[in-house]
Amino acid sequence: xxxxxxxxxxxxxxxxxxxxxxxxxxxxxxxxxxxxxxxxxxxxxxxxxxxxxxxxxxxxxxxxxxxxxxxxxxxxxxxxxxxxxxxxxxxxxxxxxxxxxxxxxxxxxxxxxxxxxxxxxxxxxxxxxxxxxxxxxxxxxxxxxxxxxxxxxxxxxxxxxxxxxxxxxxxxxxxxxxxxxxxxxxxxxxxxxxxxxxxxxxxxxxxxxxxxxxxxxxxxxxxxxxxxxxxxxxxxxxxxxxxxxxxxxxxxxxxxxxxxxxxxxxxxxxxxxxxxxxxxxxxxxxx
Numbered sequence: 001x002x003x004x005x006x007x008x009x010x011x012x013x014x015x016x017x018x019x020x021x022x023x024x025x026x027x028x029x030x031x032x033x034x035x036x037x038x039x040x041x042x043x044x045x046x047x048x049x050x051x052x053x054x055x056x057x058x059x060x061x062x063x064x065x066x067x068x069x070x071x072x073x074x075x076x077x078x079x080x081x082x083x084x085x086x087x088x089x090x091x092x093x094x095x096x097x098x099x100x101x102x103x104x105x106x107x108x109x110x111x112x113x114x115x116x117x118x119x120x121x122x123x124x125x126x127x128x129x130x131x132x133x134x135x136x137x138x139x140x141x142x143x144x145x146x147x148x149x150x151x152x153x154x155x156x157x158x159x160x161x162x163x164x165x166x167x168x169x170x171x172x173x174x175x176x177x178x179x180x181x182x183x184x185x186x187x188x189x190x191x192x193x194x195x196x197x198x199x200x201x202x203x204x205x206x207x208x209x210x211x212x213x214x215x216x217x218x219x220x221x222x223x224x225x226x227x228x229x230x231x232x233x234x235x236x237x238x239x240x241x242x243x244x245x246x247x248x249x250x251x252x253x254x255x256x257x258x259x260x261x262x263x264x265x266x267x268x269x270x271x272x273x274x275x276x277x278x279x280x281x282x283x284x285x286x287x
Contacts, residue, residue: 002042002043003042003043003045004042005038005041005042006041006047008047008048008049009037009038009041009047009048012047012048012049012084012089013034013037013038013041016033016034016037016080016083017030017033017034019083019087020033024168026166026167026168027197028142028202031201032076033076033079033080036072036073036076037076037077037080040059040077043059044056044059048080048084048089048090049084049089049090051081051094052094053092053094053095053096053097055094056077056094056095056097056098057097057098060073060074060077060098066104067101067102067103067104068103068104070101071101071102071103071104074095074098074099074101077095077098078093078095078096078098080095081093081094081095081096082095107255108224108227108228108255108256108257108258109221109224109258110221110224110225110227110228110229110258111135111213111217111221111222111224111225115213115214115217116131116135116222116225119131119209119212119213119214119217122212123209123212126192126208127208127209127211127212129182129183129191130144130192130205130208130209130219131209131212131219131222132178132179132182133147133179134209134219134220134222134223134225134226135222135223135225135226136176136179136226137161137173137175137176137179137226138173138223138226138227138230138244138245139163139173139223140165140166140202140220140223140246141202141203141205141206141219141220142166142202142205143163143164143165143246144191144192144202144205145192145194145199145200145201145202145204145205146164146190146199147161147183147190147191147192147199148189148190148191148199149183149184149186149187149188149189149190149191151163151164152180152183152184153172157174158174158175158177158180159174159175159177159180159183159184160172160173160174160175161173161174161175161183163246165246166246169246171243171244171246173244192205205219206218206219209222223245223256224256224257224258226245227241227245227253227256227257228256228257228258230244231257231259232263236263238250238253238254238257241253241257265277
């Protein structure tokens with residue numbers, strides 16, 4: 001059962017957020033850390049500096065989290081109590097005994113084309129534009145939320161978008177003519193105005209898409225679609241795709257790409273000295 005947030009937790013989270021801001025962490029990261037710790041605080045039953053290693057293990061063991069969610073929460077808890085120990089608020093870090101959680105195995109899962117088309121039909125203009133920015137440009141929800149008219153850039157070949165990525169990293173992503181036209185047609189300012197920092201929150205961006213897409217498909221799966229389609233269209237140019245998606249490592253990019261049946265069959269045929277089979281003229285990726 002969720003409990004009210006105690007004064008000791010409120011003070012601790014305010015001080016921790018101040019430390020994160022001083023370390024130049026992004027507002028999205030600070031907001032996410034606060035939400036993760038608030039979820040714990042309302043269920044653990046004691047203040048932040050009374051939490052024991054055993055109590056924390058009992059709490060995390062009772063949560064039915066997905067593997068990546070669990071991995072992310074553990075990282076948050078370790079960082080929070082390391083800060084508490086460093087600043088003299090606690091003598092022993094209760095998160096030190098949390099087990100290591102390996103990254104989940106790659107499971108690229110692009111949205112089937114018919115699901116995307118049907119979802120677009122159910123979406124209003126704002127939500128369909130959000131979906132296209134993920135499907136056709138590979139943007140994350142936090143990057144979509146922050147799009148501003150000042151981020152549109154003309155060049156010799158068309159229009160591109162200055163994307164505000166994770167960790168304040170910037171990158172340029174070329175836009176399709178239709179995406180560029182629709183973004184330029186919006187009023188000046190944020191493309192998706194909202195109450196938080198002047199634009200929609202990343203969570204709200206996610207929720208809008210979740211309302212029109214059937215389970216288990218999400219906005220993040222549309223980013224998988226972009227990666228898979230772009231990889232196929234570029235004949236496997238992972239380095240270009242890595243830059244477009246804002247990844248530090250090509251290994252991370254590879255986790256988003258589902259190799260098409262046609263590509264795998266072509267490799268097998270080539271190894272046997274045979275000509276590759278003719279490919280259908282339909283959508284680039286059969287999912």
